[in-house]
Amino acid sequence: MASYRNISMDFWTDSKVVDDFTPEDRYIYLYCMTNPHTNLCGCYEVSIKQIANETGYNNDSVERLLKRLDSAHNVIRYSAQTKELLILNWCRYNWSTSEKLNKPLLGEIRKVKNDRFREYLAARYNERSTVTAQYNAAEDGHPEVPRHKHGAHGWVRLTEEEYARLIDDLGEEELTRCIDYIDESAQMHGNKNKWRDWNLVIRKCSRERWGIRAGNGSRSSTSGSAMDDLQQLHQMYASEESL
Template sequence: MAIYRQVQTSIWADNWVGSLSPEEKLVWIYVMTNSRTRQCGVYEFAMRYAVVDTGLTEQAIESAMEKFQTDRKLLLSKSNDEILIINWLKYNSARSPKVAAVIDKEIADIKTKEFADAVIDECHKLKYPIKKIKASEDTVSIPYAYSIDTGSQEEPEPEQQPEPEQQPTEEAGGVGADDLTDIFQAWENVWGTMSPLTQEKLRDWAKDFEHKTVIEAISRADANNKAFSYAEGILRRWDKSGIHTMAQVVLDDQKHEAAVQQRQYGNKPRKQLLTNQPAWADPNYKSKPAEPTDSATRAKLEAEMAKLRANREKRHEEQKKRREENAK
């Protein structure tokens, strides 16, 4: 199965990324997208592979990694050859129980205890449904400002923290950020980890539909055990019919139900058809007691029954003879 790593297109508008040299930009993209990355944001970094994959020298990669640490973008444990990408979990959602289960497994494989504790703390902070807890709650978690490998590098001078940027409350096209989060979570609850391409598709759909309508299409695909393409087909049909809100969806469902009944029962209302049903179909129907018959009528009926029995026995005998003749 293909593995995707999410890199938002807005990365190229980021001031920090814009300040990097071409080599540093390549290393940063490599750090986030190479085949050894994991869902938890901690993985073993192999310099020999990085040199081959990027085509850069070891010195150039080490210089870039040192800058990333100084700028508080990642942490490095040289003793375990592991790195932790800060804010990875913030931009790679683990709200889906399936994704959270993957992170639980990965945490057990993290060699650097401080990194494992940092991942657990961040997941709890973001309210991701992981089951792991820190081995010891009295352990002091690592500060993001420094590398784990404190013995091999000097502690950086504290610098003034920039004002945190306000997160936009709405996306382009008037889509609320919370609404998009609900849509993404609904998708991940059904199909697991979301690729960047799928995320862009959902953003586009959310621009044209009320967010609850997009979630409803996902729910209907899930109810029918279908893929996301099924939900997209529903959205395309609604869009073609001018349906973009849940109120319009409900009205469309009612019209569809009325059309189905029209095809089944014609112009007559269903209640009228039920009133024309035979008396014995009524749940409260009680059969009338049989009227007594006289002796002559009974004798006639018995004669008819005797004649029928005789004819039946005669047919059975004829069939038996034919079978015996065919068997010879």
């Protein structure tokens, strides 16, 4: 385990942090990236009680802040069941292309208990240009988590856990709206942007109100609004592919 972590000075000028993060959000996010439990792959075990002891917050405050980093800011995921914390986009800033990284990185990914987290990390690992042997979940005794099709065209694929969590976070009506809108958008252009993380794009759709006319809050037609948003969708996926 590294004895220190490098944090770019751009953290303090990043528009997302400056505009959207409260002081508490910034503190807990820095903790997530620099605490002594962090590792190479960016997914590690840490309990709510441990976080509370190390940050000075009580358990309720820790749970509230982790939920904000997850649902409001989309920078982490936390599993209460396995007590694992996953930092999204950790790989972008902490994984090099060196072949020497392959073996230790793969070893850590195989130890991740949460199926969804391990699947996310495996996908990022297999995208690395220096990987000679890709991660295979079946070889580790971890069968791939089944994803079910949603939408009229079946482009949107979600695990049961992802779907249930989206209902809890967005509500059934909003989730259905986002799935229909995204599914139709992908169908129109054959998913030319190669979208993979449907959970992420659904949350993005809801948060940024894709497909809804400004002013009256009513839903615009999919065919017209999808064309308007395609450039935005493409730019988002060019810079932010994740869980």
